[in-house]
Every structure is written in structure tokens, then in C-alpha cells.
Amino acid sequence: MLEEIVIRDLGVISDSRLKLGPGFNALTGETGAGKTMILTALGLLLGERADSSSVRKGQPQAQVHGLWNLAGSRIGETIGAQLDEAALEYNLDELIISRSVSSDGKSRANISAQPVPAGLLQHLGEQLVVVHGQSEQLRLKSGTAQREALDNFGGAELAENLIEFRQAFDAWQEAQRRLTGLKTSVAERLREAEELRLDLKALDAAEPAAGEDVELADLAERLTNLESIRFATASAHESISSEEDSADVLGLLSAARRSLEGAVGYEPRLQPIIEQLRELSATAREAAGELASLLAGLDSDSERSLDEIQNRRAVLNTLMRRYGPSLEEVIGHWEYAGRRLAELDGSDDEIEKLETQVGQLRAALEARAGVISNLRTLAAASLATQVTDELHQLAMPGATLVVSVTPVELGPHGADAVSIQLSSYPGADPRPLGKGASGGELSRIMLAIEVVLANTKTNPTFIFDEVDAGVGGSAAIEIGRRLARLAKNAQVIVVTHLAQVAAFADNHLKVQKSQDGEFTSSSVAPLAEIERVEELARMLSGLTESELGLAHAAELWQLAKQSK
Numbered sequence: 001m002l003e004e005i006v007i008r009d010l011g012v013i014s015d016s017r018l019k020l021g022p023g024f025n026a027l028t029g030e031t032g033a034g035k036t037m038i039l040t041a042l043g044l045l046l047g048e049r050a051d052s053s054s055v056r057k058g059q060p061q062a063q064v065h066g067l068w069n070l071a072g073s074r075i076g077e078t079i080g081a082q083l084d085e086a087a088l089e090y091n092l093d094e095l096i097i098s099r100s101v102s103s104d105g106k107s108r109a110n111i112s113a114q115p116v117p118a119g120l121l122q123h124l125g126e127q128l129v130v131v132h133g134q135s136e137q138l139r140l141k142s143g144t145a146q147r148e149a150l151d152n153f154g155g156a157e158l159a160e161n162l163i164e165f166r167q168a169f170d171a172w173q174e175a176q177r178r179l180t181g182l183k184t185s186v187a188e189r190l191r192e193a194e195e196l197r198l199d200l201k202a203l204d205a206a207e208p209a210a211g212e213d214v215e216l217a218d219l220a221e222r223l224t225n226l227e228s229i230r231f232a233t234a235s236a237h238e239s240i241s242s243e244e245d246s247a248d249v250l251g252l253l254s255a256a257r258r259s260l261e262g263a264v265g266y267e268p269r270l271q272p273i274i275e276q277l278r279e280l281s282a283t284a285r286e287a288a289g290e291l292a293s294l295l296a297g298l299d300s301d302s303e304r305s306l307d308e309i310q311n312r313r314a315v316l317n318t319l320m321r322r323y324g325p326s327l328e329e330v331i332g333h334w335e336y337a338g339r340r341l342a343e344l345d346g347s348d349d350e351i352e353k354l355e356t357q358v359g360q361l362r363a364a365l366e367a368r369a370g371v372i373s374n375l376r377t378l379a380a381a382s383l384a385t386q387v388t389d390e391l392h393q394l395a396m397p398g399a400t401l402v403v404s405v406t407p408v409e410l411g412p413h414g415a416d417a418v419s420i421q422l423s424s425y426p427g428a429d430p431r432p433l434g435k436g437a438s439g440g441e442l443s444r445i446m447l448a449i450e451v452v453l454a455n456t457k458t459n460p461t462f463i464f465d466e467v468d469a470g471v472g473g474s475a476a477i478e479i480g481r482r483l484a485r486l487a488k489n490a491q492v493i494v495v496t497h498l499a500q501v502a503a504f505a506d507n508h509l510k511v512q513k514s515q516d517g518e519f520t521s522s523s524v525a526p527l528a529e530i531e532r533v534e535e536l537a538r539m540l541s542g543l544t545e546s547e548l549g550l551a552h553a554a555e556l557w558q559l560a561k562q563s564k
Helices: 036-045 074-085 118-128 143-153 154-185 186-206 212-224 226-240 251-262 268-300 306-323 327-345 345-392 439-457 473-484 529-541 549-562
Strands: 001-010 015-021 024-028 063-066 095-102 107-111 115-116 131-132 400-413 414-423 461-467 492-495 508-513 518-527
Touching: 001 036, 001 095, 001 107, 015 036, 024 036, 024 473, 036 063, 036 095, 036 131, 036 461, 036 492, 063 327, 074 118, 095 118, 107 118, 115 118, 131 439, 143 154, 143 345, 143 414, 143 439, 154 345, 186 306, 186 327, 212 306, 226 268, 251 268, 345 400, 345 414, 345 439, 345 473, 400 439, 439 461, 439 473, 473 492, 473 549, 518 549, 529 549
Parallel strands: 015 518, 024 492, 024 508, 131 461, 461 492
Antiparallel strands: 001 015, 001 063, 063 095, 095 107, 107 115, 400 414, 508 518
């Protein structure tokens, strides 16, 4: 709910504070008093374009502040989500929107003292306030808004069917997307499959084994240096145990041991040394034996020749350049290629299954869309009848609202296009809302629609300007009565010239003009009971001091209170 508007130096208003309440708020005042400036101020808060000409003469800037209390409402939840997305701090109990316009045309916007673009105010304003007036865009102008209004009016059964339809529609869309993806990638899948088959052919032929490249590198290194290994092994064996008459390690150790054995009888300390020489001899014989065995088996260590090994390494290197760089990655690709090829070869079966699934989902959607169309058609007839009855009570006796539901291509909201049109008089072709209607007529049309829709949705603040244009008498009373009815479910602010309308207000504000000889200024003040009667008398006859005029105004106010 909009609780307060503070206006400073905007047009004829120097400094004014409007205290607004729940229900029906009426703004009245003499022509030229500044009622238009209040709507201008509200427009600034809602993100409308700033105009420096609206700044009060002689002042550097105009300021407007609006205080909303949105706690506990669905609109508050929506606004809160939008403010969260904008990374703003806020309090839904006291949401303050501010706008300033300088005399040089610069404009600033703030939400709870935080700078924001004016576009954000416009976006939030669409949720907070609905303005019905000659210069305002029609809330139900778009086909989407008209469909949503009819769906809200349609009640719980229609709402449940729409929820289930949307879930089924999303499932159908997902299946369709997968099917389309498979079909449109047939050439790509064929190319991928052919490449994988070539890869598998090469890898199956090579049959690489984990660690094989390292093993072959070591073997190749050994075979390349075989002669050096053979010479070193033979030389070492000859030095330890020579088959010639030349001295070797074993002979020298044996000679050393025999020399010490001849003297050990004289020197017992030589005995441990003799034992060490025996151990060295045994170790040397063991080494000589191992060298002889190694030397004998050098030529039989590898079953493959060096050329065969190098050829195998070349095959593995080619695979690693193509699928590597490591042999482990080559083997990983080999395994992946087999799995992926099996998937691609089975995609034809998947396409067939998806085609069947898509067809079944589509058939179910069309059936549910038919149910929704029937429910919408029934709701459309009821909405048209109720709004038409309202229009007849609002001095538009020949007007007829036409709500049509026509088939269109299946979409996320069904298979219907909803159009709300008006036939201004019997026999006239229905025309889109807002076409061929005056500002006052358009406001009354929207009043009739909003009254009928009021019980079916979460309502923002409604503002009506010129809703009473061109009417009077009993029709004006009916306008006031319907505004009061709408105000039971929403906050309503009405700028009116008719006492018959203002009498139904829960909160009556008067815009008053004053002059000091040089400047004209306006202020806004709430009216107490006696002041309300005087203002109603002024609006009825201009005779605020006439007993007859005051009595007439009091009677009108009592009638309005009893009617509410």
C-alpha cells in the first residue's frame, strides 16, 4: 500500500505531504489547484520521464518521495525478489522511493537512499501501481495481459489445469529438443562414427599394452649396447677367473692365503685374515659364475631382434602422437572409442523411441489444451457478461465487452489467443480497448473490468483520473459505489470533480491553492467530517455556506456511507 507522498517544489506545490490510507482515497480541489501535479509526482516515482519545466519557478530542483508498506503481501514478495536481484538493501515495511529533477533537466532516482536507474523504478512501478487515465497506457493493452486477466478470472479449476499443462509442455519441449538434436546431428554422428571406426581399426591392430613403451625402450637400449655389455662382462670374468696362465683375482687370493697359512703357527693373529681371504675367494668365484652365466645368455635374452623392437616402438609412437601424448591416454581413447561407437550405433533406436514419446506427449498436450480452451471460453462469457453489466451502470448503456478465445499454435500457456474488445453501441464492431474511447470512458471501462477482476488476483494500488468525465447524477453515484467496491480488495486513489464519487471515499484529501500576491502555491490536507461535507457542498453547487447546499451534501455523504 502507498502510505505517503511528499512533494517539494513541483509545479504549484511548494511543500506538501499526502497521507494515504487503505481503501478509497479521493483527491478533490478546484480547477487549477494542482491535482495534476500530484499525478505528475506519482509518475516520477514510477519512473516516468523527468521534465525540468515541472520544477517550481525559482527553485533548483523538485523532489518527490513515496512510502510503501508491502509487508506480508504477494506484491511485496515480487518486489523483494526484484530488489534482491538488484543487490539493494530494503525494508518492505518502509520502502521509500525517491526522485529528484533539477532545473537543468538532470534526474536522480533512489530506493531506500540507494541510487538506482530510473528504469528500475519503471519496472517496479508496473507491479506497485496501475494508473487509469487518458494519458496512461492501458494495463490490459497486450494480448498476454488479457490472457493472464482471463486466466485469473477463470478460477481454481483453470489454474490447476494450466499448471499441469505447463509441466507437460516442458516435458514435451525437452523430448522434442532431444529428438531435434539427434536428427540434426545425423551427419555429424556419421562422421564421428566413421572416425571412431578408423581409430578402432588402428588400435585393434596394434593392441597396445600398458607400460609397453617403457619396457621396449629399456630393451632397445640394452640391445643397442650389446657388444659393450659382452666385452665388459668377459673382461670382468677374465680378471676374476682367467682361463689363461695370467694372474687373476682367484689365483692371487689363493696365493695370499697360502703365504699366511705358512706363518700362522708363529702369529695367531693372522688366522682371521686367512678366513677373510677364504670368504673373498668364495665371493669372487660366485661373481665369476654369474658373469659366465650372463655372458652365455646375452644373445638369447630377447626373442625379438633390435629391428623388430624399433619397428614396434615406431608403431606406438605414431599412436601416441595421434591419441596421446602418453600410452595410457592411447589406451583410454581405445576404450572410449569402443563405448562411444556402441552409443552412436544405437542412436537410431533412440530416435525411434523419442519420436514415439514426442507423439504421445503432443497428443496429451492437445487434449489438455482443449480442456483449457473450454474453461477459458466459459470464463470469457462470464467475464464479458459481468463487465457489460457494470458498464451499463456506469452511463455506458449501449456498450458491450467482448472476450474472445481463438485457437493458435500450441504454446506454453495452451493453444488460445485471448482478446478483450469493446463494442461501444449496439451493432458496432468490437474494437481493441482504448480505441475510439475518450479518457473518461476508458477509465470507466477499466473500472468495470477491475471491479469484476478484483476478487481473482493480488491487487496493487489503483489510480483513476477522469473516471467521472462526462457523467453525473445516478451514473456518478454508481461510479463511486464501484470504486468503493474495488477498494475493498485494493487501495484506490481517485482524482475526481464529482461529489457523488468523492462521497464514497474512506479518506478525502483536498488540494488547496493559495496566493501571496507574487507566487501561487498549493497544499494537500485531509478533511475531517465537517470539512468533507463543506467540500462536497462546494463540488455540488459551489455554495459552501448555504444551509440547503450543506444539507444536500450531508445527505449525499450519509447515502454513500449506507451504500458502502
